[in-house]
Amino acid sequence: MEALQAVRGMNDILPDQVGWWQKVEKTAREVLENFGYREIRTPVAEKLELFARSIGESTDIVEKEMYSFQDRNGDFLALRPEATASVVRAYIQHNLQADPILQKFYAVGPMFRHERPQKGRYRQFHQIDAEVFGIDSPMIDAEIMHMLHLFLERLGVSGIMLNINTLGCPECRKTYRKVLQDYLIAAGDDFCPDCLRRRVTNPLRVFDCKVERCKALITGAPAIMDSIDDECRAHFDAVRGYLTRLGTPFVINPRMVRGLDYYMRTTFEVVTDRLGSQNAIGGGGRYNGLVKDLGGPDVAGIGFAIGMERLILLLQQDQTEPARAAQVFVAALGEAAGARGFLLVQELRDRGIEAEMDYEGRSLKSQMRRADKTGARYVLILGEDELNRGEIQLRDMREKTQKNLPLDGVVGEMLELSERS
Numbered sequence: 001m002e003a004l005q006a007v008r009g010m011n012d013i014l015p016d017q018v019g020w021w022q023k024v025e026k027t028a029r030e031v032l033e034n035f036g037y038r039e040i041r042t043p044v045a046e047k048l049e050l051f052a053r054s055i056g057e058s059t060d061i062v063e064k065e066m067y068s069f070q071d072r073n074g075d076f077l078a079l080r081p082e083a084t085a086s087v088v089r090a091y092i093q094h095n096l097q098a099d100p101i102l103q104k105f106y107a108v109g110p111m112f113r114h115e116r117p118q119k120g121r122y123r124q125f126h127q128i129d130a131e132v133f134g135i136d137s138p139m140i141d142a143e144i145m146h147m148l149h150l151f152l153e154r155l156g157v158s159g160i161m162l163n164i165n166t167l168g169c170p171e172c173r174k175t176y177r178k179v180l181q182d183y184l185i186a187a188g189d190d191f192c193p194d195c196l197r198r199r200v201t202n203p204l205r206v207f208d209c210k211v212e213r214c215k216a217l218i219t220g221a222p223a224i225m226d227s228i229d230d231e232c233r234a235h236f237d238a239v240r241g242y243l244t245r246l247g248t249p250f251v252i253n254p255r256m257v258r259g260l261d262y263y264m265r266t267t268f269e270v271v272t273d274r275l276g277s278q279n280a281i282g283g284g285g286r287y288n289g290l291v292k293d294l295g296g297p298d299v300a301g302i303g304f305a306i307g308m309e310r311l312i313l314l315l316q317q318d319q320t321e322p323a324r325a326a327q328v329f330v331a332a333l334g335e336a337a338g339a340r341g342f343l344l345v346q347e348l349r350d351r352g353i354e355a356e357m358d359y360e361g362r363s364l365k366s367q368m369r370r371a372d373k374t375g376a377r378y379v380l381i382l383g384e385d386e387l388n389r390g391e392i393q394l395r396d397m398r399e400k401t402q403k404n405l406p407l408d409g410v411v412g413e414m415l416e417l418s419e420r421s
């Protein structure tokens with residue numbers, strides 16, 4: 001029978017890779033919690049309408065990439081293409097605004113977009129997502145980018161750059177929309193069918209187009225920065241000022257509009273030139289108005305998400321895999337020693353020492369080979385002779401030394417050794 005394969009664009013993360021994932025998640029949790037964020041876990045499926053109303057009907061994500069389906073009740077659902085909409089939904093549903101302190105949340109998990117798979121672009125991918133509610137101060141814009149930078153620095157990521165921009169408020173957007181629309185109409189009708197439609201319905205989305213012809217036609221398009229009002233400009237200037245004082249390097253990229261409709265004012269992306277065309281490691285921005293639009297209170301919002309696959313691809317270019325090794329391997333020979341060895345392994349584990357054994361009673365040579373493969377620092381050898389004498393042989397694989405220990409005291413000795421190493 002033909003063996004089944006995973007769905008295209010959805011990957012297994014095998015044990016030899018998982019060390020990277022654990023390292024990234026651990027560092028993320030440490031940094032985020034240090035900045036006052038607390039974890040939130042929401043379902044992977046939501047009502048389709050949630051994403052259409054937040055990300056925007058005319059975005060690529062909603063128009064082309066969503067895993068949407070009707071469940072057995074006939075309800076229209078979708079696998080989440082991102083986390084922000086779900087976090088906002090949960091924030092409203094559980095009245096989280098009522099907590100005077102906790103307004104910072106993070107989520108880690110799989111997201112789904114039906115894009116064409118290639119290196120760094122998958123149909124199931126993972127994000128580390130952070131969201132803050134109720135703070136309009138430019139301090140939080142700067143802080144969130146500073147935190148993102150710190151996180152990447154702590155992981156030892158190199159070759160990245162933080163791009164920032166402002167999209168202004170809805171009023172500025174209205175002005176810009178008209179300016180851009182005029183430009184797009186004057187540019188002629190050589191745009192792809194999507195862009196011809198978008199320049200009427202949602203002209204900003206023309207910037208997301210991947211068609212070379214369209215990209216060329218918009219190279220001279222006016223920048224949004226020139227349409228923003230004084231208040232939005234002051235907010236952006238303050239964000240830049242704080243970032244500079246925090247020592248977080250950034251460049252201003254007036255062409256960056258981000259592919260989701262809910263943004264206003266500050267937007268940002270961390271990009272690299274080391275992953276080919278999938279150059280965004282993470283991105284985010286401010287979304288005042290979204291919580292209200294989804295039926296909640298009128299509170300400010302800002303957040304970002306990092307793509308874990310892309311981040312790990314980047315880490316793998318400069319670093320070796322985080323090592324994972326069992327501490328102790330128990331090699332027991334013969335039935336009686338095998339049974340004693342089995343109990344010893346459990347006892348070591350009970351005391352918090354990572355221990356492994358061979359359950360099949362193989363030869364000493366083959367057990368030593370297995371011990372070597374597990375990367376164990378110590379091997380404990382228990383043959384029939386040792387068992388009769390109440391002893392066990394300890395080999396230190398790194399120091400290449402060996403000695404006999406009383407079998408009764410071996411757990412204590414291993415505890416001491418593992419504390420020292």
Ligand code: HAM
Pocket residue numbers: 081082083084113115120121122123124125126127129130131259260280281282283284285302303304305306307308309310
């Ligand atoms: P986004 O820019 O759509 O933003 O996605 C954030 C990151 O997810 C990207 O920079 C990229 O690293 C990763 N990513 C996106 N699509 C894929 C894919 N198909 N394969 C692999 N990685 C991918 C958002 O999702 C917003 N929710 C961010 C946000 C949070 N804004 C405010 N709060």
